[in-house]
Amino acid sequence: MAAKTSYDVVIIGGGFAGVTAARDLQKRGLSTIVLEARDRLGGRTFYEERNGFHVELGGTWIHWTQPFVWAEKERYGLEVQETPGCVAERIAIKMDGTVQDLQEAQLGEFVEGFERFFAESKGVWERPYDIHHCWDAVCERDGMSVADRLHALDLTPLQRTSIGGFLEILSMNQPQNASYVEMMRTWSLTGWNYPLFNDTAARYKFTKGTGALVEAISRDGGFEVALNTPVRSVQHSSDGVRVTTESGEQLMAQRAVVTVPLNVLHSVEFEPPLSELKLEASKLKHVGGGCKVFFEVEGDPGAVMTLSRSTDSPLIGSFTYKRGEKHSVLAGFSLEPDALEKSVAEWQLVLEEFIPGIKLLSTFGHDWGGDDLSRGSWCTYRPGTVARFTDELPRQEGHLFFASGDHAQGWRGFIEGAIASGSRTAVQVAETLSA
Ligand SMILES: Cc1cc2nc3c(=O)[nH]c(=O)nc-3n(C[C@H](O)[C@H](O)[C@H](O)COP(=O)(O)OP(=O)(O)OC[C@H]3O[C@@H](n4cnc5c(N)ncnc54)[C@H](O)[C@@H]3O)c2cc1C
Missing domain, CATH: 3.90.660.10 (Polyamine Oxidase; Chain A, domain 2)
Structure with a gap:
């Protein structure tokens, strides 16, 4: 449940793209809330104890060839261990x-x-x-x-x-x-x-799990989080954005950042509808299974x-x-x-x-394939779709912005891409609000 009914920015989805964007926006003085359908943040990363072992059920490995995630690791002093x-x-x-x-x-x-x-x-x-x-x-x-x-x-x-x-x-x-x-x-x-x-x-994974980085970003960011809050629909106009959750709660915001995975994007209703190409890409799905x-x-x-x-x-x-x-x-x-x-x-x-x-x-x-909130694992484009979808998927529509590891430049399909995309989108959103 959100504490207020109106925010500067509402972020839909609390994976790495969402929490990074939320931190960077809140730190710029913009009131920001993350609406996350699951009972936890982290999305397709999930560090959990199973059968007595702590394992990464989703995204795991990072490397210094990945500048954004490695900078986060350094910024928060997190250790890695070898596989x-x-x-x-x-x-x-x-x-x-x-x-x-x-x-x-x-x-x-x-x-x-x-x-x-x-x-x-x-x-x-x-x-x-x-x-x-x-x-x-x-x-x-x-x-x-x-x-x-x-x-x-x-x-x-x-x-x-x-x-x-x-x-x-x-x-x-x-x-x-x-x-x-x-x-x-x-x-x-x-x-x-x-x-x-x-x-x-x-080779390298976080010693205390990806959850340690999600936690560090959230603590540092100080943004509001509403868990167990699936978003059903999003209406947007030149006045702003109205987000309706599955339980019927409504929030107003000046801007929204949509970070839900590509393969489930089409399950959220948008008014006016998303571009035909975005919808086509989401319904076609990436093939990471x-x-x-x-x-x-x-x-x-x-x-x-x-x-x-x-x-x-x-x-x-x-x-x-x-x-x-x-x-x-x-x-x-x-x-x-x-x-x-x-x-x-x-x-x-x-x-x-x-x-x-x-x-x-x-x-x-x-x-992850049977999970309604991901409908796939990490993003791999089909043959014949790269040139058509790469520019379109992150393209802003009115007051809606899009951030995701699934359509990041560079490290698309990786934790790195999600963080890079969230970070870049936060700057774009902030620029439109301070203009
Ligand atoms: C098994 C597996 C192994 C992987 N291994 C690696 C690896 O080793 N290294 C690496 O870099 N990457 C790896 N990846 C990929 C990496 O985990 C993802 O690219 C990255 O975590 C995606 O982040 P994201 O924020 O873009 O999306 P997500 O993490 O999917 O976040 C989107 C969030 O939106 C939420 N959501 C969905 N619908 C709604 C709704 N209607 N309302 C509100 N919230 C909603 C979801 O619950 C989710 O929390 C792996 C992924 C998987 C599944």
Whole structure:
């Protein structure tokens, strides 16, 4: 329940985009409230205790190649810890039906595969925050999927499997559904460099969880928060914005910042309606799906990474997440719709193919695809949509502003993108109010 009926700014959604925008606006002296449908802030990041382990059920890894989130980490003095399986002692790859350990002599071939796959990246994303810098190159390849690019290259089986598996994790979908241009953007953001690409993907996580950063931003920001407050509709005119919650409560504001995930944006009613292109993008949905599944195992499996394509295993990748003498935890990724319903016995068979002798004790995770407030995991655009949607999704409409990791420039699809987008949008909103 809101304390007042009128604010300078109302923020719809309290993930990283929302809380960052709220902090930056409140600190500029604008009265700001976050309306969040869940019973907690953080959105698609969710640090929780499950089965006696503290894990990140959603967004997890950050890196200093990501300037906004790393600045927040430094600003609030938050510690990070390493993920053992990202600097693996053993990488088990399933190819041609059998699991093999990556040998030191194969490392060159492995990395060369990524370099060949991404060979066009510099010409497409010479400036990965600016889609217009190499606009023609983006448009020429926009229709291509990861599968199209894989088919066009003469790769070795090791290269095909490792790139295929890695990019299925990065996109959380099959190669035919993921945009090749978008994968090149991430590679470019890490300096066209495999070790940085790998480390950015899964090496450093907050020691006290992403929740510690959400908490630090909220405390510092001092903005008002209304949890358990789903927004049903938004009306806007030159006079301002009227927001109606599911329970019928109404709030007035001079400006609104909409931060709900792309895949659920169309479930909020807007009057006048959102642009046709925004609605089309939301109804079409981004293709980031799949499941992050945690495996509690007996003993210490060591620092292990596994990799496979979804055509060969329900487990496209996993790595040791926490090591312990008695129990350890692996974080895994799967594109199977029933991944979280599979029994321990079913996953045991899958895991022991990669890690012989392993004993699985339990599995757990959060179903982000089945969650009405996310309808997907992290954002991956479909082939053929990047050029059309990139400028439109964050475009202001009247007194409505849009911030989200799902349409950030640069690190789209990441915590970094959400913070960058929230921060940038706060400046835009504040400028219109002080003009
Ligand atoms: C399993 C998983 C793993 C990931 N791993 C990583 C990773 O390792 N590193 C990384 O950088 N990123 C990762 N991501 C992506 C990252 O978590 C997201 O990009 C980022 O958190 C998105 O933030 P956001 O604020 O844009 O959206 P969200 O966090 O989704 O916030 C939007 C908020 O809007 C709320 N909402 C929705 N509808 C309404 C409504 N009608 N009224 C009010 N509120 C509403 C939602 O409840 C939510 O809290 C991962 C995501 C998932 C799901």
